[in-house]
Amino acid sequence: MADIGQKILKKTHIYLIIILVVASISTLLSTLIIYRNSLKASEESLKLQALGIAASLEPSLHDTHLEENIFRKIITEDSWEGIAFIALYDKNGLTLLHSNENLIGRRIASPEIRMSADEGTVTSGRMPLATGEEVFVLNYPIRSPDSLKVLRIALHTYPAQLITRSAKLQAVSISLTVLFLWIMGYFFIKAVRRSEQLASMMAERERLAVVGEMAAVLAHEIRNPLGSIKGFAQYLFEKGSEDKGDLGIIVDEAGRLERLTEDLLLYARPSEVRVEKFNLCDPVDEVVKLLAESDRAKQIPPNIKAAIPEDITMVSDREKLKQILSNLLQNATEAVNEQGHIKLGARRAGDNIIIIISDNGCGMDSETRSKAFNSFFTTKAKGTGLGLAIVDKLTRAMGGRIELESEPTKGTVVTMTLPLVLQTVNHE
Ligand SMILES: Nc1ncnc2c1ncn2[C@@H]1O[C@H](COP(=O)(O)OP(=O)(O)OP(=O)(O)O)[C@@H](O)[C@H]1O
Numbered sequence: 134m135a136d137i138g139q140k141i142l143k144k145t146h147i148y149l150i151i152i153l154v155v156a157s158i159s160t161l162l163s164t165l166i167i168y169r170n171s172l173k174a175s176e177e178s179l180k181l182q183a184l185g186i187a188a189s190l191e192p193s194l195h196d197t198h199l200e201e202n203i204f205r206k207i208i209t210e211d212s213w214e215g216i217a218f219i220a221l222y223d224k225n226g227l228t229l230l231h232s233n234e235n236l237i238g239r240r241i242a243s244p245e246i247r248m249s250a251d252e253g254t255v256t257s258g259r260m261p262l263a264t265g266e267e268v269f270v271l272n273y274p275i276r277s278p279d280s281l282k283v284l285r286i287a288l289h290t291y292p293a294q295l296i297t298r299s300a301k302l303q304a305v306s307i308s309l310t311v312l313f314l315w316i317m318g319y320f321f322i323k324a325v326r327r328s329e330q331l332a333s334m335m336a337e338r339e340r341l342a343v344v345g346e347m348a349a350v351l352a353h354e355i356r357n358p359l360g361s362i363k364g365f366a367q368y369l370f371e372k373g374s375e376d377k378g379d380l381g382i383i384v385d386e387a388g389r390l391e392r393l394t395e396d397l398l399l400y401a402r403p404s405e406v407r408v409e410k411f412n413l414c415d416p417v418d419e420v421v422k423l424l425a426e427s428d429r430a431k432q433i434p435p436n437i438k439a440a441i442p443e444d445i446t447m448v449s450d451r452e453k454l455k456q457i458l459s460n461l462l463q464n465a466t467e468a469v470n471e472q473g474h475i476k477l478g479a480r481r482a483g484d485n486i487i488i489i490i491s492d493n494g495c496g497m498d499s500e501t502r503s504k505a506f507n508s509f510f511t512t513k514a515k516g517t518g519l520g521l522a523i524v525d526k527l528t529r530a531m532g533g534r535i536e537l538e539s540e541p542t543k544g545t546v547v548t549m550t551l552p553l554v555l556q557t558v559n560h561e
């Protein structure tokens with residue numbers, strides 16, 4: 134069920150991204166086309182206006198005797214809107230008439246005028262004025278029986294610029310809308326991802342709860358007969374039966390099974406925290422004492438040096454901390470030989486306590502180190518491989534984290550950071 138849900142959510146991502154990409158491309162393309170068309174339209178409208186002016190002036194310009202400066206009159210009377218200047222040139226660029234009388238008689242070198250005169254075609258373009266303003270110019274050939282002249286109409290571009298300016302504004306607002314859509318899409322995908330993670334966390338919890346229930350049933354069903362088997366074997370062993378060796382094996386193996394069922398229960402059950410106030414020295418002393426009574430400790434007494442400041446008070450889950458310390462010290466004692474020593478230290482760091490357990494035992498190679506926290510990973514003949522998995526689970530339940538440094542033959546350092554005061558939310 135969770136898998137199907139995740140697949141649907143993954144597809145939602147892809148569909149959303151496809152929709153966003155297609156919508157963005159088509160919107161930006163159409164904006165670009167509209168913008169380019171508006172540029173074209175503004176140029177065309179200038180050309181049409183200039184052509185209209187040129188066509189209306191043409192008949193009066195066939196007359197070679199231009200006594201009156203009609204161009205000046207047009208400008209001063211403002212007959213047509215938007216005219217910057219009007220000029221009439223001969224084919225060599227000599228100014229025959231100009232709305233600015235001072236320029237009459239001047240010769241200009243303009244390839245456009247020569248082209249209009251030579252080919253008899255209308256040409257248009259843009260040119261800067263002395264003021265720096267850019268104007269639209271139309272070169273219009275005027276044929277008369279005895280000569281060829283070119284009429285130049287120059288128009289201000291600001292009316293046409295209004296069209297392009299609004300197109301530009303439209304393009305900017307559309308681009309901003311697309312950007313906004315992407316930002317929304319980003320946050321939407323982030324929210325979907327988060328809900329995906331939550332869904333998989335929930336699924337994992339459900340799975341663990343089922344496994345936990347199974348483990349509890351198994352533990353209950355196995356523990357009682359196992360207890361009887363171990364008890365009877367122990368009884369026969371102590372009574373002095375003939376086959377002591379085999380009975381010893383039954384007792385050992387039953388003990389191992391007991392530990393396995395207990396570890397399984399610890400690992401699989403949801404860890405509810407029970408917060409109480411305690412001095413850190415107390416659980417440490419208890420664990421160290423308990424460890425000294427273990428079977429292995431009887432063979433190789435562990436050399437544990439605990440140096441815990443006496444004034445560290447914690448408000449946390451005492452039993453879980455004991456379990457964590459017990460598993461870590463157990464590993465350390467199993468890693469060292471007779472000459473080995475184990476150090477247990479602690480220091481405050483702000484609102485946290487840092488507990489360090491180091492040993493100079495066999496250490497781990499990089500592969501073992503990377504798998505050490507995996508459940509059921511063990512390099513020991515009689516290990517369950519649940520020790521560090523339980524440590525990791527309980528540390529997280531206590532709102533802390535754990536780090537492991539190790540080098541083969543040199544030893545291992547485990548650094549655990551825990552909040553001094555555990556807030557009662559489930560950290561799993
Ligand atoms: N202090 C250590 N020194 C060297 N190796 C270690 C140490 N602690 C853990 N390991 C390695 O990590 C493995 C996993 O440890 P973990 O405590 O999870 O399981 P285990 O000790 O093998 O079995 P269990 O604790 O369930 O009896 C160990 O088998 C061992 O190889």
Ligand SMILES: [Mg+2]
Binds near residue numbers: 463464516520521
């Ligand atoms: Mg272990």
